[in-house]
Amino acid sequence: MKAAVLLAAVLALPLTSVAAEAAAPPSPVFTGGQAQPVFDPADVVREDVWVTAPVDSDHDGTDDLVHAQVVRPRATQQGLKVPVVYQASPYYAGGNDVANHDVDVELYAPGYARGPEGPRVAAHGVGPAAPITWRYQDYFTARGFAVVYGESLGTGLSTGCPTTGDVNETIGARSVVDWLNGRTPARDATGAAAKADWSTGKTGMMGVSYNGTLPNAVAGTGVAGLETIVPIAAISSWYEYYRHDGAVVAAGGFQGEDADVLAEYVYTRADRQICRPVIDGLTRDQDRVTGDYTPFWDVRNYRNDVGKVHASVLAVHGLNDWNVKSEQVATWYEALKARGVEHKIWLHQSGHADPYSLRRDVWLATLNKWMSHYLYGIDNGIQNEPKATIQREDLSWTDEADWPAPGTADVRVYPWPGGRAKGAIDTRNPVPGTAASETLADDSSKTIEQLAGLASSGNRLLYATSAAKQAVRLSGTARADLALAFDRPAANVSAILLDRAPDGTSHIISRGWTDPQNRTSPAGTEPITPGQTYRIGVDLMPKDYVLAAGHRLEFLLASSDHDYTLRPKPGAGLALDLTKSSVTLPVTGGKPALRAAFG
Secondary structure (H helix, E strand, O other), X not given: OHHHHHHHHHHHOOHHHHHHHHHOOOOOOEEOOEEOOOOOOOOEEEEEXXXXXXXXXXXXXXXXXXXXXXXXXHHHHHOOOEEEEEEEEOOOOOEOOOEEOOOOOOOOEOOEOOOXXXXXXXXXXXXXXXXXXXXXXXXXXXXXXXXXXXXXXXXXXXOOOOOXXXXXXXXXXXXXXXXXXXXXXXXXXXXXXXXXXXXXXXXXXXXXXXXXXXXXHXXXXXXXXXXXXXXEOOOOEOHHHHEEOOEEEOOOOOOOOXXXXXXXXXXXXXXXXXXXXXXXXXXXXXXXXXXXXOHHHHOOEHHHHHHHOOOEEEEEEEOOOOOOOOHHHXXXXXXXXXXXXXXXXXXXXXXXXXXXXXXXXXXXXXXXXXXXXXXXXXXXXXXXXXXXXXXXXXXXXXXXXXXXOOOEEEEEEEEOOOOOOOEEEEOOOOOOOOOOEEEEEOOXXXXXXXXXOOOOOOOOEEEEOOOOOOOEEEXXXXXXXXXXXXXXXXXXXXXXXXXXXXXOOEXXXXXXXXXXXXXXXXXXXXXXXXXXXXXXXXXXXXXXXXXXXXXXXXXXXXXXXXXXXXOOOOOOXXXXXXXXXXXXXXXXXXXXXXXXXXO
């Protein structure tokens, strides 16, 4: 009887209503604030479009075109509109075999000639163009998101030229967000107009390394429709990727790489000649001689535009990432907080890595809630959860209110004589008197690890605390304020924090570099007068590190850092005046915590 009544009710409906209900596409489902896998990730529409970008980076007289590949649930052909997770990248078509710059060169000093650069050394291998796919693709499409891939200008099937972080690259990546929101045209492979009428326009950008850097860049334009970004191991200032405080400093593992080398590596569009003048311009303008912060680098500094960011930011970085160093996320994150941008940060103990490979299930749950909230408007409370998730040295994880750790304060400590072997670090008092000088001679052939392992050396100065009575945590940026004299008009300065275990082995906590000719500003070289003492400040890379009980905190001063700085011939002399030198540590708990650990 009930079945007959139900059938009668259905028959009573207008035929158009029955057809509409039968044709209704599936809808996203959310449980516990997370999108559920209700779509078949194999049942998708894949299409290629070429989006018009309002820039002519290859100077051919026409607007550049960004090749984008769309992967969306097939239900979008039935009227379902979905938001987009968008990854822009210069790497989809692989890379070229490119030679890095020689780093075994003399340093620049005004009025002194530096010898010609030696031969460049091949650093990258050729990789075939790979199909555009992503480990996150099936995850998102199964949950009602479209995934869009955009090829950076000058790469793959896009036109234009690669310029390593310049504004045209940002415009190219932004144009895809504009297309998703109906503000710029695109064509398909036949030349027909292509519209993103399947999209809600709400977009989240994410990716690792360069693919995470482009979200920072696009967010800084304030483009409407970009609701959130997830920059992982991402750059916020290209100057600090290839330079540091006036010094030419390498990305870890890529000595001699620079903006021109990276552009040449990703230059994979079919036309192999049109961008030659553009890349030659990078070589000319990047200035590997003085290392100064110039307009070339200023336009590649996304922190200048942090005031335009309205997209929420879930930042992820490795505490041991020496490729994209931790200052990239720390400075960006602090600026976002200061401007009230909704923010969250994950810090892990690995290097240049995606948390997918470190804590997969928890990471995906966090990412799901984040995208569900900001792209679907689900009220799941993710924005009210603890702002910082940090992996500790024992690989455990903790959630905290924010980062750097609340309750952290700067505390000064002071090196005392004996640095050629090992001097002391006093946590209360500087060396008394008017002068107490210790000297070192540069030897760029020795690594910092080698110098740290020597019982005595004339190539570095080393100072240590007593063994810690209890654990002490550093959270943020350490700084060395040094009184230094030089016997040459040019020298590197490298400052290192070490953890010395009871068995004598050491671990580098952080390191920093400067060119003393840029002691006033990274933007200007000022000559050094040999023999004159200068105040030299060195900011080390921000870290979150717990020094265990029984371990010693050590400060090492060297000139060149073999793995990061330019490597001049040995011999430059540095003299450190201990009476006017100190190291500032970001100690959680401030002075009481430091003194409880070291007395």
